[in-house]
Amino acid sequence: MKKQSRYSERSLRQNIATNLVLGVLVLSVATLCLSPTEKTVETEGVGAEIYRFASGETQGVSLMFNVYWGTDEVYRILDVLQRYEAKATFFIGGCWADDNVDCLREIYASGHEIGNHGYFHKDHAKLSLVENQKEISDCNRFIELSLGVAPTLFAPPSGAYNDDMLTACKTLEMKTILWSRDTIDWRDKDA
Numbered sequence: 001m002k003k004q005s006r007y008s009e010r011s012l013r014q015n016i017a018t019n020l021v022l023g024v025l026v027l028s029v030a031t032l033c034l035s036p037t038e039k040t041v042e043t044e045g046v047g048a049e050i051y052r053f054a055s056g057e058t059q060g061v062s063l064m065f066n067v068y069w070g071t072d073e074v075y076r077i078l079d080v081l082q083r084y085e086a087k088a089t090f091f092i093g094g095c096w097a098d099d100n101v102d103c104l105r106e107i108y109a110s111g112h113e114i115g116n117h118g119y120f121h122k123d124h125a126k127l128s129l130v131e132n133q134k135e136i137s138d139c140n141r142f143i144e145l146s147l148g149v150a151p152t153l154f155a156p157p158s159g160a161y162n163d164d165m166l167t168a169c170k171t172l173e174m175k176t177i178l179w180s181r182d183t184i185d186w187r188d189k190d191a
């Protein structure tokens with residue numbers, strides 16, 4: 001088990017204020033990743049990976065949290081986001097959602113965007129096209145059953161992907177979302 005991280009509100013506020021942030025808050029086996037991108041926009045469309053807005057586009061950051069372990073940090077993050085009137089995209093692991101439907105619904109009810117983080121948090125760079133499609137569509141199916149809407153964005157665990165994964169997203173009419181900043185604060189930073 002990795003040590004749980006403490007992402008301070010002060011640092012979050014500073015990050016948002018300076019438009020520099022993005023981070024990944026990884027907890028335990030799976031991850032609860034806070035990974036904002038400094039700039040991003042959909043320049044490629046369905047099936048292409050997106051890291052950031054095209055240069056010269058809107059100023060700002062996109063915050064993303066990949067959720068696959070626990071709920072305590074999720075609720076704390078929701079509180080902080082609400083306090084600063086910020087919205088984020090939560091990429092949800094299907095297996096996590098299966099155990100935490102109430103928390104998933106709370107995220108959605110709070111007005112945040114819901115994305116797909118795969119069902120079993122696998123290494124998508126090692127999956128075939130069919131395996132990629134199943135992992136992603138299984139997660140989508142569960143989220144749709146829980147919320148009534150299916151995600152259109154997919155963030156692969158650890159950012160690992162291959163051509164089959166990109167093709168899988170394309171066939172599912174989904175976009176692949178990655179990140180340009182990652183705090184990795186669970187690994188080499190204290191509170």
Ligand SMILES: [Zn+2]
Nearest residue numbers: 031066157158
């Ligand atoms: Zn993850």
